Amino acid sequence: MGLQRNVSLSTGLRYKGHSPFWAYILHRIGGAGMALFITIHIFSTFADQQGWKIGGLVNNLYTSVPFQIFILFCVLFHAINGLRITILDFFPQKLMPYYRQIIYVQLALFVLVFGFAAVSVVATALGRM
Amino acid sequence: MEVTFKIFRYNPEKDERGNYVTYKIDAHPNDRVLDVLEHIKGKEDGSLSFRRSCAHGICGSDAMRINGRNMLACKTLIRDVGDHITVEPLLGLKVAKDLIVDMEPFFENYRKMLPYLINDSPLPEDGKERLQSPEQRARFDETTKCILCAACTTACPSFWANDEYYGPAALMTAHRFIFDSRDEGAEARLEILSETNGAVRCHTAYNCTEACPRGIHITQAIGELKLAMVTGNID
Numbered sequence: 001m002g003l004q005r006n007v008s009l010s011t012g013l014r015y016k017g018h019s020p021f022w023a024y025i026l027h028r029i030g031g032a033g034m035a036l037f038i039t040i041h042i043f044s045t046f047a048d049q050q051g052w053k054i055g056g057l058v059n060n061l062y063t064s065v066p067f068q069i070f071i072l073f074c075v076l077f078h079a080i081n082g083l084r085i086t087i088l089d090f091f092p093q094k095l096m097p098y099y100r101q102i103i104y105v106q107l108a109l110f111v112l113v114f115g116f117a118a119v120s121v122v123a124t125a126l127g128r129m
Numbered sequence: 130m131e132v133t134f135k136i137f138r139y140n141p142e143k144d145e146r147g148n149y150v151t152y153k154i155d156a157h158p159n160d161r162v163l164d165v166l167e168h169i170k171g172k173e174d175g176s177l178s179f180r181r182s183c184a185h186g187i188c189g190s191d192a193m194r195i196n197g198r199n200m201l202a203c204k205t206l207i208r209d210v211g212d213h214i215t216v217e218p219l220l221g222l223k224v225a226k227d228l229i230v231d232m233e234p235f236f237e238n239y240r241k242m243l244p245y246l247i248n249d250s251p252l253p254e255d256g257k258e259r260l261q262s263p264e265q266r267a268r269f270d271e272t273t274k275c276i277l278c279a280a281c282t283t284a285c286p287s288f289w290a291n292d293e294y295y296g297p298a299a300l301m302t303a304h305r306f307i308f309d310s311r312d313e314g315a316e317a318r319l320e321i322l323s324e325t326n327g328a329v330r331c332h333t334a335y336n337c338t339e340a341c342p343r344g345i346h347i348t349q350a351i352g353e354l355k356l357a358m359v360t361g362n363i364d
Contacts, residue, residue: 002225092353
């Protein structure tokens with residue numbers, strides 16, 4: 001009967017959720033980014049060991065400044081957002097009524113930590129040049 | 130004011146896929162989206178199909194996506210959503226026709242929660258009511274407000290990905306009975322909630338809380354259920 005229920009990724013992303021929904025999406029992007037990093041890290045180590053040239057190329061990719069900043073974003077957002085979720089899960093009655101305000105505190109903390117880390121990476125890279 | 134209504138249309142007897150039809154309607158800012166849909170069905174296109182019953186935010190029949198967000202058409206004023214309005218069926222349930230979705234999977238999940246009072250103890254000595262203090266009643270007051278409109282469940286990304294997940298509305302039903310001091314079925318319900326498709330599928334995106342037309346703090350209630358699952362404490 002009728003159309004299938006499948007909700008495509010693009011349809012889901014078009015749903016107009018609020019800040020926690022976007023935090024939910026970024027949390028998953030962060031997790032996927034970390035999985036990608038670990039996968040290519042293992043691959044490049046294996047390729048280096050085998051003497052394949054592609055190992056060096058992949059190594060250059062994930063040690064590049066943009067990739068480092070991307071991974072920093074993934075790790076820090078995933079960690080800080082995960083911390084928020086865990087804390088709220090322990091105190092649903094006391095803290096969850098303030099979930100909107102807590103998201104803003106989380107974002108402020110993230111911007112501070114990520115900004116510091118990103119500037120440090122860029123400054124280090126510039127110092128090496 | 131002139132309002133442009135872009136409405137999702139799908140006729141299973143003719144269409145392979147849905148499409149959007151645009152209507153330009155004269156409406157008052159204080160009209161509800163449901164009023165305009167009624168107008169279109171009555172005056173412009175009688176084939177437009179949608180559910181409605183009480184039209185006062187109690188029966189939960191007319192939940193739909195209005196400008197990309199789940200709402201009740203009977204509680205949404207034109208002035209609150211602007212003069213370009215897109216109306217689509219709920220996500221994650223099969224579309225039967227136009228704005229009507231097949232609610233059976235939703236109610237199937239609801240029934241899994243044993244949505245009735247379980248108490249095999251003998252009645253009190255006077256043979257009348259099982260009394261509750263105001264505090265005991267207040268413990269689950271929030272979740273008694275659920276009207277089963279499915280706005281929460283169909284706003285949940287976990288449900289979009291997997292319709293085996295019981296969904297926020299079913300979990301609200303479980304909450305309503307688990308924290309009822311007269312009920313003795315908490316253990317059985319917590320067992321059901323601990324299953325793979327139970328409360329652990331909630332990843333706290335809060336779409337349910339934002340979508341609930343009754344203002345229920347759904348994610349908080351699910352959080353209370355998760356805590357009860359872990360600690361066994363239902364006070």
